[in-house]
Amino acid sequence: MKAIVCENWGGPELLKLRDLPSPVPGPGEVKIAIRAAGINFPDLLIIQKKYQHQPPLPFTPGAEVAGEVVALGPGVSDLRVGDRVLAACSTGGFAEEVTVKAEKCIVIPPNVAFDVAAAFTLAYATGWHALMDRGELKPGETVLVLGAGGGVGLAAVEVAKAAGARVVAAASSEEKLAVCRAHGADETINYSEEDLRAGIARTTANRGPDVIYDPVGGKYAEPAFRSIAWRGRYLVIGFASGAIPSLALNLPLLKGASIVGVLWGAFAQREPERHKEGMRTLLAWLAEGKLKPLISHRYRLAEVPQALADMAARKIIGKTVMVP
Numbered sequence: 001m002k003a004i005v006c007e008n009w010g011g012p013e014l015l016k017l018r019d020l021p022s023p024v025p026g027p028g029e030v031k032i033a034i035r036a037a038g039i040n041f042p043d044l045l046i047i048q049k050k051y052q053h054q055p056p057l058p059f060t061p062g063a064e065v066a067g068e069v070v071a072l073g074p075g076v077s078d079l080r081v082g083d084r085v086l087a088a089c090s091t092g093g094f095a096e097e098v099t100v101k102a103e104k105c106i107v108i109p110p111n112v113a114f115d116v117a118a119a120f121t122l123a124y125a126t127g128w129h130a131l132m133d134r135g136e137l138k139p140g141e142t143v144l145v146l147g148a149g150g151g152v153g154l155a156a157v158e159v160a161k162a163a164g165a166r167v168v169a170a171a172s173s174e175e176k177l178a179v180c181r182a183h184g185a186d187e188t189i190n191y192s193e194e195d196l197r198a199g200i201a202r203t204t205a206n207r208g209p210d211v212i213y214d215p216v217g218g219k220y221a222e223p224a225f226r227s228i229a230w231r232g233r234y235l236v237i238g239f240a241s242g243a244i245p246s247l248a249l250n251l252p253l254l255k256g257a258s259i260v261g262v263l264w265g266a267f268a269q270r271e272p273e274r275h276k277e278g279m280r281t282l283l284a285w286l287a288e289g290k291l292k293p294l295i296s297h298r299y300r301l302a303e304v305p306q307a308l309a310d311m312a313a314r315k316i317i318g319k320t321v322m323v324p
Contacts, residue, residue, distance in 0.1 A: 002324075003095035004304045007058045009049040012308035017301065020060075023092075023099040025073030030102050032085065036118035037093040037322040038064040039299070039307050040151065041240055046091070047308070052263070055091050062093020062304075062322070065100075066108060066117035076102045084108040086117040088125075088268065094304050096324050103272065106279055109287055119293045119319040120286070121279075122264070123155035127213075128278040130235045130262040131159055135211045139164030144200065144209035146224060147216040147240055148185065149176025151319040154294060156213045157185050159282075162290040165211075168203045170196065170220075172314075179317050183292065196220055200227040213237060221245035225257070232257040294318030 005018045025031045043061045045051040066086040069079055079085070085105040092098040108117045131137045143160040147153040148169035160167045161184035169180035170189040177188040189199030200208060208229035214221060218241030225234050225247055232255060239245075252259055268275040285291045297320040299307040304322055311320070 001096040002301060003060045004062070004301065005058050005060055006047045009047065009057070011048065012044070012305040012312070015047065015061075015305045015308075020095070022097055025071050025076075025099045027074045028076060028101055028103070029073040029099045030069045030076055030079055030085075030105060031071040031097055031099050032065060032067040032087065032105075033070045033097055034065050034093065034095060034324055035067040035114035036065070037062045038118045038120075038122055039304070039311065039320040039322055040064070040122050041238070041311060042122075043094075044308050044312055053090075053265075060092045060095050062095065063090055064088050064118060064121045065093045065098055066114045069105075070097070073099075073102075078102065079105060079107075084114070084117075086121055088121050088265070090265070094301065094322055096301070106276075106283075109283060112286065115295055115298065115321045115323060116293050118321050119151070119295050120282070123151045123319060124159060124282050124291065124293075125268070125275065125278060126152055126237065126262065126264040127156040127159035128282055129264045129267050129275070130213060130237060131156065131165075131211065132163060132281075133267070133274065133278065134260045134262050135213075135233045135235050137163050137165055137211055140166070141210035142166045142168065142204055142207070142229070143211045143213060144168045144170060144224065145185075145213045146170050146220055147214075148180045149173070149317050150215070150240065151316070152215045152237065153213070154180065154183055154318050155291075157183050158291050160211075160213075162285045168200070168209060170199065176317055179294065183294065191220065196223045197227050200224070204229075208232065211235065216241050217245050218243040219245075222247060222251075225251055228255055228257050230256055234259050236261050295321055297321075298323050300324070
């Protein structure tokens with residue numbers, strides 16, 4: 001099979017397209033013929049040795065896939081050859097085939113295409129875990145989403161709206177904010193043109209957001225937190241800006257606010273039943289049309305390095321997928 005391989009730490013230009021042996025499923029595993037794979041910001045971090053958990057070299061990046069089960073390992077009884085599934089796999093997704101634990105696979109509803117399924121798990125499951133599980137979001141509350149034009153941010157906009165929240169989307173361009181409004185944002189802030197705190201005051205009637213969803217970090221973290229509502233929850237998703245911010249601890253004290261860490265991968269591993277509960281809710285919302293994943297770009301397997309370079313250059317709105 002063909003696969004993208006990271007042989008040396010560095011940028012996307014160092015990735016290679018290689019011929020590798022077809023994987024064989026072990027006990028409790030299935031082999032999936034990949035029809036689409038989600039392309040995510042952690043894929044860019046992991047090849048640069050900047051992610052929280054690093055595999056040894058060489059490895060194939062790609063953390064979420066959708067495809068057909070083509071082989072069963074010993075002990076697998078709840079899936080069949082031919083099943084259409086999506087799965088989180090950490091690595092191995094940018095290839096024609098991959099083996100994953102059967103317990104990590106979720107059968108795709110008949111009306112959901114492979115590319116949509118491949119773009120779904122990481123972004124939307126992170127949004128559900130962050131907003132509903134960690135943030136305890138309630139209908140009628142206000143959510144501020146930073147970096148709302150990206151795949152993870154835009155999914156959070158949709159999840160918050162599906163949960164009955166009022167959503168303020170913040171992003172760096174009017175093009176991105178137009179997409180956010182089309183996907184349910186009630187108010188928007190262009191923080192490349194407007195001071196973020198002024199924008200928050202304008203869009204929340206000076207009250208501040210109840211929940212802040214922050215996958216960006218960097219220079220926007222402190223001004224956003226200073227504007228949070230009483231008893232607000234600040235959700236730490238990641239640091240797409242590249243800078244990990246620091247917050248003075250008197251700030252949560254003054255607002256009675258919480259700083260809440262969100263690490264979806266560890267959550268799905270440690271609390272698999274709770275994760276599956278979230279996925280069932282999300283797939284139901286998808287079937288009802290409450291969630292509408294935006295796939296703005298599709299790349300072939302050999303084009304994955306270019307896809308990651310485009311992501312690094314902030315050229316992407318919504319989600320991108322690899323389609324072998």
